[in-house]
Amino acid sequence: MQTPEFRNINPKEKIPVLTDEQFVLTESAAIVTYLFDSYGQKQFIPDPYTEDRALYNQWISFIQMELDAHTLYVIRKHRDLESLYGAAPAAVEAAIEGFNKQIRVADHFLQSNEYLVGDSFSGADLLMTTILTWAEAYGFELSSNLADYSGRQTSREAYKSAAKLNFSITPND
Ligand SMILES: N[C@@H](CCC(=O)N[C@@H](CS)C(=O)NCC(=O)O)C(=O)O
Numbered sequence: 001m002q003t004p005e006f007r008n009i010n011p012k013e014k015i016p017v018l019t020d021e022q023f024v025l026t027e028s029a030a031i032v033t034y035l036f037d038s039y040g041q042k043q044f045i046p047d048p049y050t051e052d053r054a055l056y057n058q059w060i061s062f063i064q065m066e067l068d069a070h071t072l073y074v075i076r077k078h079r080d081l082e083s084l085y086g087a088a089p090a091a092v093e094a095a096i097e098g099f100n101k102q103i104r105v106a107d108h109f110l111q112s113n114e115y116l117v118g119d120s121f122s123g124a125d126l127l128m129t130t131i132l133t134w135a136e137a138y139g140f141e142l143s144s145n146l147a148d149y150s151g152r153q154t155s156r157e158a159y160k161s162a163a164k165l166n167f168s169i170t171p172n173d
Pocket of ligand 1: 013014015016026027028029064073084
């Protein structure tokens with residue numbers, strides 16, 4: 001990601017980055033929404049100007065900011081990538097506490113709802129699944145409710161085929 005070729009596509013030096021012919025797009029939530037809007041079945045992103053669309057935006061913002069950028073990614077940055085970003089044990093500790101606090105909101109919601117938005121799967125569930133599988137890989141203990149929700153998402157055929165492709169790629173490929 002620090003090569004001139006990659007920087008040319010994404011000067012943020014980060015993945016994911018999508019190239020669709022000449023069109024270049026970064027930021028995972030924007031990419032998920034674009035792919036569903038452009039190529040997917042429309043029911044995976046609620047129609048604009050609806051309460052469900054607003055709730056979709058609420059969940060994806062919450063996922064990106066509270067569960068990813070402020071918490072899990074702080075752990076990644078200042079623990080796993082400390083050679084790049086420096087060690088910051090106090091920040092890591094605060095991030096762990098912050099994640100445990102914020103994930104309770106999703107847990108509570110999903111105790112009485114099968115999906116994050118409306119009564120069917122959406123891009124918000126896809127993004128939440130990336131958070132939950134990442135958190136488990138980082139040693140967070142998920143409640144049985146969240147573990148069940150995550151298991152339902154990761155057992156979808158579409159998830160399994162995408163994951164197989166995704167995890168077949170190694171950094172040197
Ligand atoms: N807000 C971005 C975050 C992207 C991000 O942080 N990606 C990580 C990979 S999981 C990365 O490229 N890290 C490299 C680095 O921080 O140097 C998104 O949601 O797409």
